[in-house]
Amino acid sequence: MSNVSYDFSGRTAIVTGGSAGIGAEISRHYAAAGAKVAIWDLAEPCDAPDGSLFCKIDISQPDQIAKAVATTRKAFGGIDFLSHNAGFAGPTLPVVENDPSTWARVIEVNLTGTFYLAHAVVPVMQERGFGRIVNMASLAGKEGTPNASAYSAAKAGVIGFTKSLAKELAQTDIRVNCIAPAAIKTAILDQMAPDFVQIMIDKSPMKRLGWIEEAARMVMWLSSDDCSFNTGAVFDLSGGRATY
DSSP states (O other), X not given: OOOOOOOOTTOEEEEETTTSHHHHHHHHHHHHTTOEEEEEXXXXXXXXXXXXXXXXXXXXXXXXXXXXXXXXXXXXXXXXXXXXOOOOOOOOOOGGGOOHHHHHHHHIIIIIHHHHXXXXXXXXXXXXXXXXXXXXXXTHHHHOOTTOHHHHHHHHHHHHHHHHHHHHTTTTTEEEEEEEEOOBOOGXXXXXXXXXXXXXXXXXXXXXXXXXXXXXXXXXXXXXXXXXXXXXXXXXXXXXXXXX
């Protein structure tokens, strides 16, 4: 593992989807770097960093986001980092079998929720004149995953939204980037058939899954002052799978 360390003392990080998987690892990394951490999720974390704050929130509900912003500001002051990982994949079905209401829910959570978060958090960052937003997109948003049309479309939208917001804020010290992972080794893979997981591994030139630690370390760099001339960018986390 990397020996690179960061000092985020005096900074506050929001981690959506921070109760499990990639988000939980990101929360631990922020805390280890000295940041105050607010975990925004539907499920309460089982092993949250010491001193962290938990806000139960559905990111598709703007009123809940506004309440979480107020709670976080009351507890920690400002907001410096937004690591946005919350999402909803929906069922794996062909387009013709997909229920329109399920399609709408996947878009609402993954894409519209990303807008709602930025709409609420960016003004707080503008008050301080500093911010780092890291949206978790997906390689599905670049390649299109069969039988996951809503998720692929939503994550493609997150990439486009990230680029647009980044350009709006480019002349400030608020950087907006996104990460596009391929399959990452998390507990959710345990629910999948081994042959399906093997297909994902075989697609990677490195012939392995990504690690949550690798995702977290990328978020740490994108949150740092070293990330100064990178904004509106898509950082692949794919073991060489991405082709553009």
